[in-house]
Amino acid sequence: MLKSFDIYNQNNVLKIIVALNLLLVGTGSLLYTNRLINKLEDREKQYVQLYSKSIAYLFDTSHADAGDLTFVTSEILEANSSIPAIYVNPDNQIAMKRNIDVPDDYTPEETERFLRQKIADMRKNHMPLPVEIGNGERGLVYYNNSNLLRQLNYFPYALLTILAALSVLAYLAFSSSRRAEQNRVWVGLAKETAHQLGTPMSSLMAWVEYMRSDPDQFDGSITDEIEKDVQRLETITARFSSIGSIPTLKEENVNDVVRQFTDYLARRISTKVKMSVTSQLPPGQLIRINKLLFEWVIENICKNAVDAMKGVGELRLNMVLLPHDEVAIDITDTGKGISKANIQKVFSPGFSTKKRGWGLGLTLAKRIVEEYHNGRLYVKSSEVGKGTTFRIVLNRK
Ligand SMILES: Nc1ncnc2c1ncn2[C@@H]1O[C@H](COP(=O)(O)OP(=O)(O)O)[C@@H](O)[C@H]1O
Ligand SMILES: [Mg+2]
Known part of the structure; x- marks a missing residue:
């Protein structure tokens, strides 16, 4: 549907x-x-x-x-x-x-x-x-x-050309203002969400502190769990607030960032998904990224992959060097695949084949990769019933 x-x-x-x-x-x-x-x-x-x-x-x-x-x-x-x-x-x-x-x-x-x-x-x-x-x-x-008549003969063509040029211009102006509006919606929504989450979260942190101060009444392991959840909420808020402003890029070791984050993800997804990370990059390979947002991209793609495999299968991340100083991160699953007709659509806002999907994950991921990191995100290959590979391409420092 x-x-x-x-x-x-x-x-x-x-x-x-x-x-x-x-x-x-x-x-x-x-x-x-x-x-x-x-x-x-x-x-x-x-x-x-x-x-x-x-x-x-x-x-x-x-x-x-x-x-x-x-x-x-x-x-x-x-x-x-x-x-x-x-x-x-x-x-x-x-x-x-x-x-x-x-x-x-x-x-x-x-x-x-x-x-x-x-x-x-x-x-x-x-x-x-x-x-x-x-x-x-x-x-x-x-x-x-006469000359007049000859000129008049060209007039309709000249007029049609002008009209065509005008409509192209109007269309361009129209769609760019539409894009600007979409951007304002995204950014506004993200900022607002981050802002609104701020207050309940500091209050939650205060509760955690309070619980810790009274170990007789509150079980320490429960307090730990709650603290982890609060931290997770903080990460989400930080992501939202960084997408709402111009994110700062920093040089990071791409191998480390991907490995650490997939370790973290692996603990959160079904144990029936076999996750692996391989890399053909030099060990110290740096790329300029906003770590928070980059992790968000990886998370979105990996979560989709897990969904596509219905929680059972193989999820492989592989990093390779491309010509022209680019780094590719390929994320391959053994899920249901994407049909040819849908490959164009998966990045459009609102496109989802899931019962509870919002269809925003890939839109957001593409926006983060392409607009904030000057990179590319696309479906590298997909076969219905076999699996899919998404590719993130980023510039090497
Ligand atoms: N790895 C994948 N394998 C198969 N289909 C996918 C995969 N990733 C994304 N899709 C398709 O793209 C759609 C849009 O994904 P997304 O933007 O993350 O929205 P959502 O996850 O909310 O549906 C999904 O509903 C699914 O149909
Ligand atoms: Mg998704």
Whole structure:
């Protein structure tokens, strides 16, 4: 059975709303500019038709007497200041061009080749318009989209790119603020717990002292047991208070720390779990750690291992040197293993397959290793029914 906290998932609805809005704005502007482009194209076509008619009028010899109208047509011809157009006369000669920049240093042959290339390009976009100049002769006007229209064509893509970039930025900002919030929850909870435990614990210590001072009334061995429990509580409190502040790292002998702590753990877990520690590290190998928190990590992983083996099996800790000045501590169990699908999930807060699990142990362990020690914690290998190896990697001094 899986359990999961929902406090961080409520924002999913918001995310979907934002994403839908972006999609709406994106497609909306795409459709709108598309309509605009179509309209402009129509207008430009109409304009070129007018332009062709003017050319026809100018070149048509059958109304030579109507010279008084040529000024209108030449006005129209001049007015086209944005649509590139080329008029090819019935003899297939380039007779007129508008809004086409031919480089100054071109020879007539180069210019001709340049314009013919332009005509080929134009033909790809628009059918040329016929120009009837009488006697059954006809020329052709080739044209292309104006600069404005061409730019407008790129606009939706530019807009979509900007929108995409914005949503990525928004997402990053969003998730980093979420992470910051999670951090505040962790740290706050830890500090508060440590703080609250302080008072009852000093009072417990005072009771222990009191009991010790009256050995007639209180059995010494019971007092010892209670004192051990109080000490254990003190360790827990110290852990909580160190995770709530920036922990101090100290150089420690990794072999000693791991051995001492596993000895301590071994006394606390089922005797049916065979625990062993091996090391390929140099005997004096130092690493910079916060001992309290590091032990907490080992404890969390080992407890999970014991759970996975249902209290019977083998728990092996092995330390090896890695290239790039790193030390690995491998913790291997012969438990039920983790399925491929769950390997990604075991470190997420709230993920637990246990009846009474909170699913925070590995989250905390990962946080301690990665954020406080700059190391790595991951499942090195796992096979369902066979067992699992967790690996802690820390920098060697
Ligand atoms: N050694 C292991 N073998 C198999 N499953 C494991 C092991 N360690 C962790 N898991 C899985 O990861 C889950 C999360 O572990 P943890 O964060 O410590 O939370 P909890 O112990 O409260 O369930 C466990 O419920 C278990 O399903
Ligand atoms: Mg656990």
